Amino acid sequence: MTNYTYYPAINWNEIEDVIDKSTWEKLTEQFWLDTRIPLSNDLDDWRTLSDKEKQMVGYVFGGLTLLDTVQSESGMDQLRKDVRTPHEEAVLNNIQFMESVHAKSYSSIFSTLNTKAEIEEIFHWTNTNEFLQRKAEIINEIYKNGTPLQKKVASVYLETFLFYSGFYTPLYYLGNNKLPNVAEIIKLIIRDESVHGTYIGYKFQLGFNELPEEEQESLKEWMYNLLFELYENEERYTEELYDEIGWTEEVKTFLRYNANKALMNLGQDPLFPDTADDVNPIVMNGISTGTSNHDFFSQVGNGYLLGTVEAMQEEDYLIGME
Template identity: 85%
Template sequence: MNDYYKAINWNAIEDMIDKSTWEKLTEQFWLDTRIPLSNDLDDWRHLPENEKDLVGKVFGGLTLLDTVQSETGMDSLRADARTQHEEAVLNNIQFMESVHAKSYSSIFSTLNTKTEIDEIFDWVSENEVLQYKAQRVNGIYRDGTPLEKKVASVFLETFLFYSGFFTPLYYLGNNKLSNVAEIIKLIIRDESVHGTYIGYKFQLGFNELSDEEQENLKNWAYELLFELYENEERYTDDLYGEIGWDEEVKTFLRYNANKALMNLGFEPLFPDNASDVNPIVMNGLSTGTSNHDFFSQVGNGYLLGQVESMADEDYDF
């Protein structure tokens, strides 16, 4: 029997969310090499040593999570794609997760010595709390059901990244490391699409389950979230305890954990809302960039034009 290959036809769309998400992601395309990170060197020189150490560890942790997402996460989701167009969107997401991971290395190469970079990656490999969350999510990607994999992906995209995102957003609000923060804002802009899109695909499958199956899966998701949150508390204490930002970061984490649940169509777990989060950080969380024309700093060869900020209604499924 001959193999049969079906050519993808973008003129026959089964789910318009696939098309709108593809267009949003390609509209937002960016590369780290076009952002003048060296302009942050003066700010970097004036940071205390314990804050420099924090920044290195934060970005090391984010690199690990993006690596999991690009090497394992999207492959596991792609195996259960409902449409060819969904598979194409997941290919795009996988590539951008690799761009995100590489972006942190660009930050390291600008701010850190080779010895410091090696120490950061050694810390990533040896930190048990960080490794736990990567291994827990990766285990679900490997052995979970299609819907469990989507839950894990949304929790990673919309919740687990944010213990790391707090730091650059805080500096941005205090007029420090603005170009580093621009990369983070671009990553957050991508992740806001990734989390809502995969959450939407989860809801399609979830709505096809029986009432009993829905209840069991919902309970599993809440238990997983709380387990990951407890681990994230330990991670936060490890990173931020000495500096004294730990409680503010935990509030930010709970706020984003609720966002992850909402992406899945579930009710929030924690009482925290936007008004409880440090307003400096919330202001930075806006997915627009502070200067849409910052690409022009590297010449006219990379003009993307203005990219609109993600608005909640764009992905109100």
């Protein structure tokens, strides 16, 4: 009698794509939880902010919570349907869990800095803001109805571009010696997203390079049209968040810079002229996600728990494609 395999076991001793293994190792080395970051130490800084700044910070993190919710609940579930290897599915499982950790981390920030009434107002704004809901809708529709490669494009745009209108705020405050523990969480999230976007972009490139030239050109046109649509909406969202604070144009520069990074992850040419030199240097300094020097007894930061795993560097956007 012949025995047939109903469900094959994953074998990490037989690796089909070494990038799966190296990404798994990088992500597990970077593992963290928000509960180990002493957010209450930022309360003195929080009290120095104006009411407009406090409202802006709340809305920023509400928006980030929504996008991480989309990515954890819809995005990774859709990407798992089209994996090339069983090890890729394991990596996506890791990514999905960390996206949930990210979403939960923002609630830890809210519970530390905001009252119950303020938190309810933040989530009402998040769930009703026209431009925030629009970008979530665009991405989620692609997750539901797009091709496997289109879904990967949407995921990379979310991870490497759309999050950054929100990331700008804590990085700016960090550069001005405010809210360092809130920024610590954001730096940990950026470190994760850097790997997520690069890995999924690499998987996109494998599939893209297998397409006939005519299909490649059609997909490239779709990609750039989608980026224009998302950027136009993101401009409106940025204006709504930052006009009263006066940061709008600086944030838009940061967005364009990161839109180019998303295209690089996908193996495509940059669209915008903006480079790192055009971004506010205070923010660029903050985006470097090296270890923080937290005191062993009073604070636990990524320096103590997680070693010195760095964010993806410029050359890492060419991962596996030499």
